[in-house]
Amino acid sequence: MALSSDERKELMSRYANGPAVLLAAWEAVPPELQKLRPAEDAWSAHEIIVHCADSETFASTRIRLLISDPNPIIVGYDQDEWVHIFRYHDRRIDLALDTIRVVRANTVPVIEAMPEAAWSATGSHTQSGRITADDWLASYGVHLHDHADQIAANVRSLQEAGQ
Amino acid sequence: MTPLTPEQRQMVLATFVDGITSLEQALADAPEQWLDVRPSVDEWSIREIVVHCADMELMSSVRCRMLMAEPETLIAGIDPDIWAAAPGYQGMGIVESMAVIRSTRLFTVQILAQMPEHMWENVGHHSESGSLPLFTWLSYFANHLDVHAMQIRSNIRILESSNWP
Numbered sequence: 256m257a258l259s260s261d262e263r264k265e266l267m268s269r270y271a272n273g274p275a276v277l278l279a280a281w282e283a284v285p286p287e288l289q290k291l292r293p294a295e296d297a298w299s300a301h302e303i304i305v306h307c308a309d310s311e312t313f314a315s316t317r318i319r320l321l322i323s324d325p326n327p328i329i330v331g332y333d334q335d336e337w338v339h340i341f342r343y344h345d346r347r348i349d350l351a352l353d354t355i356r357v358v359r360a361n362t363v364p365v366i367e368a369m370p371e372a373a374w375s376a377t378g379s380h381t382q383s384g385r386i387t388a389d390d391w392l393a394s395y396g397v398h399l400h401d402h403a404d405q406i407a408a409n410v411r412s413l414q415e416a417g418q
Numbered sequence: 419m420t421p422l423t424p425e426q427r428q429m430v431l432a433t434f435v436d437g438i439t440s441l442e443q444a445l446a447d448a449p450e451q452w453l454d455v456r457p458s459v460d461e462w463s464i465r466e467i468v469v470h471c472a473d474m475e476l477m478s479s480v481r482c483r484m485l486m487a488e489p490e491t492l493i494a495g496i497d498p499d500i501w502a503a504a505p506g507y508q509g510m511g512i513v514e515s516m517a518v519i520r521s522t523r524l525f526t527v528q529i530l531a532q533m534p535e536h537m538w539e540n541v542g543h544h545s546e547s548g549s550l551p552l553f554t555w556l557s558y559f560a561n562h563l564d565v566h567a568m569q570i571r572s573n574i575r576i577l578e579s580s581n582w583p
Contacts, residue, residue, distance in 0.1 A: 312479045312522060319473060320494075323501050328494050330484065340487045341529055350525045357517040361472060361510070368506025381492075 266396030273399030280403035331382035437563030
């Protein structure tokens with residue numbers, strides 16, 4: 256996927272304000288619903304936030320690898336397994352939210368400084384194959400917004416179920 | 419290296435946490451006008467050292483989780499000097515970098531402190547150095563911030579002795 260300059264500008268703007276959008280969604284979750292899963296195989300709002308913290312750290316290293324190394328290997332992981340392996344419900348939500356905010360704030364200047372040519376930098380993802388810096392932005396530019404929507408949907412679903 | 423005993427792990431984890439303060443204190447002693455001065459052409463400025471520490475903190479946060487959750491995982495080596503030459507590196511914020519170091523390290527410590535016993539036996543494969551047991555990674559990386567705190571203090575001494583303005 257090759258993005259236009261306008262598409263990049265829009266996605267970079269969304270990337271920068273993602274943490275605020277996610278935080279607003281989290282703060283709207285009633286405390287008694289924070290660790291409830293709307294379905295057996297769905298994540299709770301708490302698990303979504305911790306996933307975002309882990310994902311944010313991965314994302315920050317991936318873009319640095321893409322722009323610094325020729326054809327780096329981008330190692331994938333099983334995000335559903337990690338929820339259980341790392342017992343996301345036992346992770347501190349304040350540390351997760353803080354990690355999301357500061358890691359992303361630290362990566363915004365990295366992508367803002369990228370010259371045009373760097374956006375076509377390519378790596379090899381162990382699960383999905385070829386990945387470019389533009390692919391990275393298309394994915395992570397909306398990642399936190401998507402999960403903010405997921406949190407809001409969780410709340411609606413749980414409240415409709417009488418929780 | 420032999421596996422760490424539970425007591426040794428506690429000591430290494432304490433070193434891991436204390437590294438944050440060590441780096442913060444070294445930084446607090448650095449005069450602002452020297453933050454971007456390299457003591458020689460092939461050495462890093464204090465800003466570059468701190469930004470490097472933030473980069474490595476991010477990488478290590480990922481490596482730690484991969485070693486824990488994905489045994490036999492590939493740990494790709496990086497060249498820190500190439501990263502330091504990336505566009506925008508000279509303008510990265512010191513405050514923002516320290517925030518990354520503090521937050522990601524504390525987040526990782528919580529996971530390490532509660533890690534099941536069997537995970538300490540996990541071994542990954544580093545692309546340059548070969549077999550990498552989790553406990554070896556932790557033993558090595560726990561001192562990373564202390565090493566760079568010393569490097570910052572060395573920069574300060576060199577610049578002081580050279581009467582840099």
